[in-house]
Structure formats: C-alpha cells, structure tokens
Amino acid sequence: MVKFSPSILTADFVKLGAAITELDNAGTDMLHLDVMDGIFVPNISFGMPVVQSIRKATNTILDVHLMIDRPHRYIEHFAKAGADIIGFHIEAGSDVAETLKAIRELGKKSCLTIKPATPAESVFPYMELCDMILVMSVEPGFGGQSFMPESLAKITAIRNKANEMGLDIDIEVDGGINMDTAPLAVKAGANVLVTGNVLFSADNMTKRLAELREVVAK
Numbered sequence: 001m002v003k004f005s006p007s008i009l010t011a012d013f014v015k016l017g018a019a020i021t022e023l024d025n026a027g028t029d030m031l032h033l034d035v036m037d038g039i040f041v042p043n044i045s046f047g048m049p050v051v052q053s054i055r056k057a058t059n060t061i062l063d064v065h066l067m068i069d070r071p072h073r074y075i076e077h078f079a080k081a082g083a084d085i086i087g088f089h090i091e092a093g094s095d096v097a098e099t100l101k102a103i104r105e106l107g108k109k110s111c112l113t114i115k116p117a118t119p120a121e122s123v124f125p126y127m128e129l130c131d132m133i134l135v136m137s138v139e140p141g142f143g144g145q146s147f148m149p150e151s152l153a154k155i156t157a158i159r160n161k162a163n164e165m166g167l168d169i170d171i172e173v174d175g176g177i178n179m180d181t182a183p184l185a186v187k188a189g190a191n192v193l194v195t196g197n198v199l200f201s202a203d204n205m206t207k208r209l210a211e212l213r214e215v216v217a218k
C-alpha cells in the first residue's frame with residue numbers, strides 16, 4: 001500500500017499543532033520533517049527543538065529529512081529528539097555506510113537520499129544498509145516546486161535493483177507531488193509519497209489526502 005508522508009515545510013508554524021492533529025485524524029502514515037541548515041541547501045528551516053515538540057504532539061512516525069552538511073554530526077541528536085526515520089543526503093559529506101549503520105544502531109530506520117543530479121546507481125552499494133531510499137524530484141531547499149519527470153526512471157532503476165537483490169525497501173519520492181504526479185511516482189516504483197504544498201494549499205487536508213489515496217489506488 002502507498003504511504004503518505006506530509007511535509008510541514010509550508011505550514012503556518014503558529015498553527016502547526018492543529019495541522020498535525022488534523023493530519024493524524026485524516027489517517028496519515030507519517031510526518032515528513034525537512035531540516036535545513038542554510039549550507040547544504042540555501043534555506044534554513046528548523047532543528048531538534050521543533051522535532052522534540054512535534055514528538056510530544058503526535059504518535060505518528062516522524063520521517064526526518066536532513067538537508068544538512070556532514071549529517072553524521074547530528075544523527076544522535078535527532079534520534080534523541082524523537083525521529084523514527086533519519087534520512088540524509090549521499091552528497092552531504094559524511095561516510096555513507098558508517099552513517100547508515102549509526103542510524104540503525106540507535107534503533108532508528110535509515111534512509112539514504114539523492115538529489116536530482118545524482119544517479120540512481122550511486123545508492124546501489126548501500127542498499128542493504130537502508131530501510132528507505134529517498135529520491136528527490138525537486139532541488140532540495142523549498143516546498144512548492146514542480147516535479148522533475150527525470151526522477152521517474154531513477155525510482156524504477158532503484159526498485160528494480162531492490163527486487164533483484166530481494167530487498168523489501170521503501171522508496172520515497174519528495175517534491176512536487178500532486179494529483180497528476182502521485183500516480184506516476186507510484187507506477188515508477190515509489191511507495192512513500194511526500195506531500196507538502198498539495199495538502200497545505202488545500203481548503204480541506206483530510207479531503208485532499210483521501211483524493212490522493214484514491215488517485216494512486218487506480
């Protein structure tokens with residue numbers, strides 16, 4: 001079944017608690033938390049204290065997407081803050097295998113993430129250490145951008161490789177997911193969809209989430 005991971009990046013942070021409760025009630029599968037440091041990406045979002053507060057506000061799975069330089073320095077901090085899945089970028093300057101292992105040793109799920117220009121094959125040597133692979137379908141840094149169709153072939157290449165290796169891995173796609181692109185990503189082999197703007201621009205997030213579920217089930 002396809003899982004949805006709503007990104008709170010474009011939420012009104014004053015009303016974050018209410019939005020999280022609404023998403024919980026709408027039966028979302030997890031929550032996607034975009035951490036940005038202004039160095040790895042040209043934007044700054046939030047860090048551990050916000051993750052810690054969100055942890056207290058919901059029991060849902062917290063899917064933390066680290067867009068930070070040398071992420072190994074902060075794995076333990078985000079684990080303590082309450083992350084369930086810790087994802088980091090292959091391009092961010094940490095030892096990839098060591099960082100993936102460190103995440104699992106902390107009892108968390110590991111996720112390796114690639115930017116649009118990074119080939120699918122770059123994750124192949126690490127797949128056995130990953131619970132999830134995140135394929136970015138926009139340049140990381142901002143919500144509300146357009147989906148890059150080139151990401152579809154990368155998703156398929158990773159799904160095929162996982163099948164070939166007998167790995168039941170989650171493949172998440174992040175950026176520009178909407179009613180049109182969600183089914184394309186799923187057909188390509190993704191089973192976790194990050195949804196930011198498509199939900200937060202809706203008058204009714206519960207209704208929009210139900211519509212998305214319907215469109216990917218077809």
Ligand code: DX5
Nearest residue numbers: 140141143144175176196197
């Ligand atoms: C971008 C973030 C995404 C973003 C998704 O750097 O990683 O998670 O918030 O937002 P939408 O769905 O609006 O593209």
Ligand code: ZN
Nearest residue numbers: 034065174194
């Ligand atoms: Zn993200």
